[in-house]
Amino acid sequence: MASNKVIHALYTDDDILMNAVKKVRAAHHHIEEVYTPFPVHGLDKAMGLEDTRIAITSFMYGCLGLAVAITMMNYIMIEDWPQDIGGKPSFSYLDNMPAFVPIMFEMTVFFAAHLMVITFYLRSRMWPFKKAENPDKRTTDDHFLMEVGIHDNEDELKQLLLDTGAVEITVTEKEG
Incomplete structure (x- = not known):
């Protein structure tokens, strides 16, 4: 016992x-x-x-954010409503990718940061109204x-x- x-x-x-x-x-x-x-x-x-393995989840969340950013920008700017902005033709994603790099970076950081906070709270069992x-x-x-x-x-x-x-x-x- x-x-x-x-x-x-x-x-x-x-x-x-x-x-x-x-x-x-x-x-x-x-x-x-x-x-x-x-x-x-x-x-x-x-x-x-x-050692904690939580950094691995952060990397995976960043990759998810990057994938969402690429998919979102390809759909919005190339497929759904292509526009000629500043003389840049919207025929392909690869031609316009340099203009999309800041958005890809920001979405990667956004997803990694926000999902890591949620993961930390769930892993630590720290939810609202917990004693x-x-x-x-x-x-x-x-x-x-x-x-x-x-x-x-x-x-x-x-x-x-x-x-x-x-x-x-x-x-x-x-x-x-």
Whole structure:
């Protein structure tokens, strides 16, 4: 039977937190989550998290935007309503492509940026009216919280966390 108990260790400095994460991982304890008021550079590596593949989706969204731009401009400017603008004949897409480059670039960036925001929110499960999952409100201001799972090692883990510079330690039941 797995335990739902976790220890919440609060820290007041990001450098102390980074050293604590490294020491807790070196002692072979499993860090469930770390809550910080701002992004801490290198924390993902220190926690042993895998690299994200979200950049691949950004590239695919950019390619989709480029395809939409090419299709849209070909249909609007060449097939549907060709016009002689400034002496440029509209007989083929390739003849007019240099004039379409800014639109292709902007649509690529537009699709990549907007779809990445939507993907990030969905991947992070951050939708409207969602209740915050933050276990301590101080982590939105000036404290850092490390959540470590307990597996019949509560006293040893508490001492380790105190030795790493934790200012407060609480044992709680993990929700969910």
